[in-house]
Amino acid sequence: MAEAQSKAVAPRTIRLSVELLDRLMSGVSDMVLARNELARRLREAPGDVAVDGAFERLSSIIADMRDAITRTRMQRIENLFVALPRMVRDLSAELGKQVLVDIEGGDVELDREMIEMIRDPLTHIIRNAVDHGIELPAERLKAGKREIGILSVSARQSGNQILIDIQDDGRGINGKKLVEKAIAAGVIEKSEASDLEPREQLALIFEAGLSTAKEVTAISGRGVGMDVVRSNIERIGGIVEVDSTFGAGTRMTLRVPLTLTIIPALTVSVAGQSFAIPRSAIDEIVRANGESVTLEKLGGAGVATIRGRRVPEIALSDVLGLKSDIPEHERSLVVLRPAGTDVYALAVDRIHDHEELVVKPAAPAVMATGLYAGTTLADDGSPILLFDPAGIAQVGGVKLESHDRAARIVDAPIAAVEVDTPVLLFHGLDGGRRAMRLAIVDRIEEVPATAIRPGAGQLRVQLGEAILPLAGVNGELPSEKVRLFRLNDGTCEIGYAFREVIDLSAIAHDIIPAEHPGEVSAVTLVAGEPAELVDPHWLFSTFLTAAERLSEQPVCRLPADDPWMQNMLRPIVEAAGYRVVSEADEYEVDLAILSEASSGDLTAARIIRLRSEPDPTSAKDETIYRYDRAALLTALKSAGAGRR
Amino acid sequence: MAELLLIVTIGGERVALPAAAVESVVELDTLIPVPRAAPHVAGLSALRSRVLTVIDCMRSLELGATDCSDGIREAAVVELDGHHYALIVDLVEDVVEVLSEPVIVRAAMGEGWERVSKGMVETEQGPILLIDIAALVSGVEVKAA
Known part of the structure; x- marks a missing residue:
């Protein structure tokens, strides 16, 4: 309460040890499980209304508390990124260069401790990129580049790691020169120098005391420091990678582990057991018997052709050595793209749900399989294993090659900025092919038809203890089970009935807006065929206010x-x-x-x-x-x- | 006060675990298998909000496998390097005091026992084999390494 009073003055902060927060967090988790236990007991022995009411209150308090405690440890990486544009602007002004910063993935959440640990290394790498990487405008023009250099910083999750890419389109690193320097500095022997692969040559920049810069500058010194960057990142269990094309640009990748990171994941099942796949690695989901998909075997290896694209295919049941009783053509294919590499398709028995999971590292004996990124507890308290998509590919024998990004960036620096909007493609009750923006879909629910009934002037659906307005009923409701999207605008929820989900896809094409406002806001090509884009704003404005409208x-x-x-x-x-x-x-x-x-x-x-x-x-x-x-x-x- | 030992039965054999290392004794009901993991990893289970890696001591000792099909199993929960493990045992018997320092068992034991043995200690109930929990958890892999 004292906190509320002081708020008027200024938000006050105190320092707390992370250990204490950890203890709080595990305490709250235990509390949630005790609550679940109590809920089960209450259901078994129906008590009086007063007890139920008090229990509901307790439940909501615990939920709030869990939310708050979780948030104390997590921080959006934005907090780290927000200072970058200014830093780059100051630096480039000082050096007489023109640099455009492009930042992506600020909403990735990271343990606050981790954010502090990568602050210095990240700053150092960016200083290097502006100082040594990006050339002066005149030099850039001479080299056939635009005057303005592009520095892109992006963060994303990949398996059990957070990847932070720092990419510039500057002069790149001269591998040969680096080797000469390394020989001169006595870091490597002349005889071994000739055997070095290009990648190994570049890795020399992490050796202490090496720099290809001719002069010492005020900004990043002599370039010594990459060794410090590396040791700092390695201390927190991460790695630094460098990739560079001489004359075309450099990319630095920081990979740091996610310890307490919350990651959005898709739960799938195979042979009756559930697993989670990090959503960041998922390219798309298709049905093995879909029209645009064909499966073939070449010398025992699976090849899936998805809309003309050939993708290596492996069955999760084979990788795990489990016996799946779902026939091959009835499975779903999850197309995965581990960390900047090629895609492959993973056949799973069933796709379940999108969930936000708090991932914890698994025991060494479990990690030794190379398949898993960690463990987590599902809503019902049972453990779930989270897959490492790259690990599955490796164990499944899929060869992945990394893309040459440096080249692509120079050709089309703008294109990389565009982001496709992920959508769920589905068939409505009237059979129409529609697309719903994935971001507003909270989850997919299946309810008995009896849960849907008119109430207060419109169709409503009962979901657990909530009664939501139901949209999307433009055809006949199925007689037994009704599937619906639970849509969420952040404060309110509504249901949207549909017949079946076709696919997870993305809008990449032009959108043709509808003439009149209505349920469908536009028509666009999704996965090669036209689909109607559902207008969530119209849905919420129509179905939520309906209850308050006078005529109703x-x-x-x-x-x-x-x-x-x-x-x-x-x-x-x-x-x-x-x-x-x-x-x-x-x-x-x-x-x-x-x-x-x-x-x-x-x-x-x-x-x-x-x-x-x-x-x-x-x-x-x-x-x-x-x-x-x-x-x-x-x-x-x-x-x-x-x-x- | 003398060190305490937890007497458990594994594969019909009465052995001792250092009681200080054992956080609790639980009854496991659900067990989520971990495909492709080493055979002695019986699966995962949840204790309160923690994930437990369940170790089948029988397999770890190469004595065969514990039959987990009948549901509830008794297990001792230990922490090792920040991870929590549940060691499946046949029976948890008693806590006793140590009366001597461990001494090497000079007669030949089974290969599995040899690997996890920390020696023999005297107790009021007679001599008993003291188990190295870390060796039990890492299972057969130690031998390969």
Whole structure:
């Protein structure tokens, strides 16, 4: 509470040891599991409403607390990136260079400790890139490049690691010169120098005391320091890689482990067991029996042809040595792209759900398989293994080659900035081919048809304890199970019924907007065929406000000048679902409530008259005693029902 | 106070684990297998919010496999290098005091026992074999390395 008071002055902070936060976090996790246990017990022995109510309150408090504690440790890498543009601007101004910074992936979350650990190495690499990498504008023009150098910094998750790429389109590193220097400095022998692969030549920049820069500069010194960068990154269990094409640019990649990182993952199952795949590595998901997919065997090796693209295919069940009883053509193919390499397709039995998982490192005996990036606990408290996509490829015998990015960047520096919007491609209830932006889809639910019923003027679906407005019902509802997307705009949720999911895809083509606002905002090509793009804004604006719209809600008129009606009766009427108006408002009302004394008001569809005496004055008296709550509620209910 | 030992039965043999290393004794119900892992890794299980790597001591000692099909198994939870392991045992018997320093068992033991042995210690219940938990956890791989 003291915290709330001080907020008006300035946000106050204190220093806490990470260890304490860890203890808090594991305490909260235990609390959640104890809560689950309690929930199970309560379900088994249905208790009274008061206990359930208190339990619900406890549940929501624990959920809030878990949220807060988790957040104390995690930080968006943005916090680290936010200072970069200014730093680069200052540096380039000082050096008379022109540099454009392109930053991507700021929303990747990283343990706050990890962020502090990579701050210095990252700064150092960027200084190097601006100082030694990017040339002066005149030199760039001479070399046939644009005057403005491009420095792109991006972060993403890959398997059990966070990858931070720092890429420039500058002069690159001269491998031969580096080798000469290394020989001169006595780092390597002349005899071994000739055997070095280009990659090994470049790796020499991490040796202490080597620099190809001719002069010492104020910005990054003599270039010594890459050895320090490397040792700093290695200390936290990461690695630094360098890739450079002389004359075309350099790319540095920091790979740091994710210890407590929360990563979005897709859960899949094979032979009845669930596993998680990091979503960052997933290119797309297709059905093995889909129209655009063919599977072939070449000398025992699987090749999938997906829309004309040949992709090596391996079955997860084979890699894991499990027996899958799902026939090959009924499986789903997850197309994976591990860390900047080629894609391959992984056949799994079933695709389940998108989940946010807190990944923890697994025991050495488990990591030794090379297949897993870590373990995590699913919502029900059971452990799930998280795959390392690169490891699976390796164990499955897929050869992956890394792309030559340096070359691509020089040709099309702008193209790399474009980001495809991931969408879920599905068939609506009316059979239409539609696409829904993945970002707003919280999860896919399957409910019995009985969970869908009209309520308060529109179709609603019951999901657990929530009742959500249901959109997408433009065709016949299936008689048994209904599948629906749970859409979330950050504060509110609505359901969207559909027939089946086709694929996870991306919008890469032009969008042709619809003429009139409606459920479909545009038409575009997704996966080679036209699809209607669902407009989430329209959905939310239409289905959420509908409940509050006047026409949807029965209206009741109460005399404004009667204090008893306004103070005592009004809450009951409103609780019964009516909108209350007074005589001054010119609405068509469904119901009017009057005291027995007053006359008139025959415009309402129904009228309830209240009397103040408990006993009716005559047998024909249809008035209701004003404290006869049961009779009042019945009358309110029947008036509301009569309207429909 | 003398060091305490936890007496457990593995493969019909009564052996001792240093009690200080054992965090708790639990009954495992769910077991999630880890495909492709070393045979002595029986799977994963969850204890409160922690993931436990479950070690089948029978396999680790090359004495055959524990039958996990009947559901609940008793296991001792230990921590090693920041990871938590559950060691499946037949039975957890008792906690006793150590009465002597471990001495080498000079008679030939089974190969598996030889690998995990820390020697023989005296207790009130007679001599008993003291087990090296780290060797038990790393299983057969130690031999290959």
